[in-house]
Amino acid sequence: xxxxxxxxxxxxxxxxxxxxxxxxxxxxxxxxxxxxxxxxxxxxxxxxxxxxxxxxxxxxxxxxxxxxxxxxxxxxxxxxxxxxxxxxxxxxxxxxxxxxxxxxxxxxxxxxxxxxxxxxxxxxxxxxxxxxxxxxxxxxxxxxxxxxxxxxxxxxxxxxxxxx
Amino acid sequence: xxxxxxxxxxxxxxxxxxxxxxxxxxxxxxxxxxxxxxxxxxxxxxxxxxxxxxxxxxxxxxxxxxxxxxxxxxxxxxxxxxxxxxxxxxxxxxxxxxxxxxxxxxxxxxxxxxxxxxxxxxxxxxxxxxxxxxxxxxxxxxxxxxxxxxxxxxxxxxxxxxxxxxxxxxxxxxxxxxxxxxxxxxxxxxxxxxxxxxxxxxxxxxxxxxxxxxxxxxxxxxxxxxxxxxxxxxxxxxxxxxxxxxxxxxxxxxxxxxxxxxxxxxxxxxxxxxxxxxxxxxxxxxxxxxxxxxxxxxxxxxxxxxxxxxx
Numbered sequence: 001x002x003x004x005x006x007x008x009x010x011x012x013x014x015x016x017x018x019x020x021x022x023x024x025x026x027x028x029x030x031x032x033x034x035x036x037x038x039x040x041x042x043x044x045x046x047x048x049x050x051x052x053x054x055x056x057x058x059x060x061x062x063x064x065x066x067x068x069x070x071x072x073x074x075x076x077x078x079x080x081x082x083x084x085x086x087x088x089x090x091x092x093x094x095x096x097x098x099x100x101x102x103x104x105x106x107x108x109x110x111x112x113x114x115x116x117x118x119x120x121x122x123x124x125x126x127x128x129x130x131x132x133x134x135x136x137x138x139x140x141x142x143x144x145x146x147x148x149x150x151x152x153x154x155x156x157x158x159x160x161x162x163x164x
Numbered sequence: 165x166x167x168x169x170x171x172x173x174x175x176x177x178x179x180x181x182x183x184x185x186x187x188x189x190x191x192x193x194x195x196x197x198x199x200x201x202x203x204x205x206x207x208x209x210x211x212x213x214x215x216x217x218x219x220x221x222x223x224x225x226x227x228x229x230x231x232x233x234x235x236x237x238x239x240x241x242x243x244x245x246x247x248x249x250x251x252x253x254x255x256x257x258x259x260x261x262x263x264x265x266x267x268x269x270x271x272x273x274x275x276x277x278x279x280x281x282x283x284x285x286x287x288x289x290x291x292x293x294x295x296x297x298x299x300x301x302x303x304x305x306x307x308x309x310x311x312x313x314x315x316x317x318x319x320x321x322x323x324x325x326x327x328x329x330x331x332x333x334x335x336x337x338x339x340x341x342x343x344x345x346x347x348x349x350x351x352x353x354x355x356x357x358x359x360x361x362x363x364x365x366x367x368x369x370x371x372x373x374x375x376x377x378x379x380x381x382x383x384x385x386x387x388x389x390x391x392x393x394x395x396x397x398x399x400x401x402x403x404x405x406x407x408x409x410x411x412x413x414x415x416x417x418x419x420x421x422x423x424x425x426x427x428x429x430x431x432x433x434x435x436x437x438x439x440x441x442x443x444x445x446x447x448x449x450x451x452x453x454x455x456x457x458x459x460x461x462x463x464x465x466x467x468x469x470x471x472x473x474x475x
Binding site for chain 1: 172175176179182183186187190191193194196197215
């Protein structure tokens with residue numbers, strides 16, 4: 001009975017919520033906003049993760065945001081597969097960059113113990129972020145696009161208004 | 165258009181440049197973590213930690229406070245649920261306990277009835293009292309056994325303590341019993357002083373807790389607490405059943421023609437009784453034997469009296 005919450009906790013640990021927010025902003029087709037958000041999110045993350053190297057998360061998130069922005073610029077259609085692709089790319093880049101720099105700075109992490117551990121971390125991060133992105137993006141869509149319908153209706157009303 | 169807007173437009177058109185700048189800045193930032201020659205000391209990290217610690221402290225305490233309120237709330241909800249469950253369980257167990265106590269009491273009463281030596285010579289049916297007459301003019305109870313159990317009219321009803329009354333109405337599954345305290349009830353009784361000296365009388369109910377014993381002849385000596393038993397001369401009750409004890413007798417005054425008798429059976433709290441399955445013929449036979457014996461005694465007495473006269 002104890003196995004369920006323990007494994008659920010492990011999966012939750014692989015979710016990078018800041019990365020998902022940064023990718024979401026990256027998909028809005030505003031590279032400046034996306035990259036600056038990534039910088040602040042990275043500094044915020046590193047500042048609050050005591051004992052880690054400052055700047056690594058910022059760099060990883062900046063790269064992820066850039067990739068998301070490029071994907072959004074290349075593919076004009078906004079659908080779920082396109083979002084999955086951006087999240088997957090962002091997640092892999094984020095994990096790889098972080099692991100690379102942590103390895104370079106000789107941090108002793110279990111994820112860096114072997115090639116198999118590195119691969120497992122990348123895959124677990126990928127799936128956890130993909131799963132979490134579905135739920136998070138539904139919530140974010142509701143918050144940020146809630147006036148979209150109203151805007152369309154207003155525009156339509158303006159268009160159809162009889163000219164005096 | 166301001167300079168910032170121009171830069172923003174350029175960055176939007178070509179974000180690669182902004183990316184390069186940010187990557188270089190981050191690499192510098194990362195390199196600042198390390199102090200040459202001191203691989204374990206990271207100055208920037210120490211500065212960031214010092215700056216972030218108060219914020220983190222506030223965040224951590226806020227989170228832990230919310231967490232404690234949250235868990236407290238759920239604990240409270242759990243405690244409330246548990247409390248409700250325990251209350252229900254307690255009530256169930258109390259009901260069970262009452263039922264078991266009741267059963268144990270009934271078992272004891274039935275056991276006393278079955279073990280009673282006074283009743284051992286009679287065939288009997290144990291019954292439960294299921295109703296009592298609410299009218300104050302009638303002292304009757306209804307028992308849960310009737311003709312299907314072999315009960316007939318006028319059969320005596322007793323407890324292990326003493327006589328209760330007699331059956332007056334019988335249905336297949338229930339019977340009505342007239343208690344000894346009812347005004348309509350009467351029974352032949354004797355005060356069992358000694359084997360030879362017996363004070364014959366007639367027991368009558370008064371619709372009160374006590375009955376009244378009227379003597380056939382004026383008694384010589386009486387005391388409170390003396391046992392009153394059935395005489396067997398009423399052709400209903402067999403001889404020798406305990407009815408009760410004499411009560412309220414004034415020891416200094418003259419002995420009256422009638423005395424109060426307190427029934428031995430607790431008639432106010434009747435629960436289990438036994439109906440003695442004595443057929444009327446058997447009672448009649450006992451009565452005939454009694455009369456015969458009385459006559460023989462009388463004859464013997466008469467035989468002795470002329471002898472004395474002759475002497």
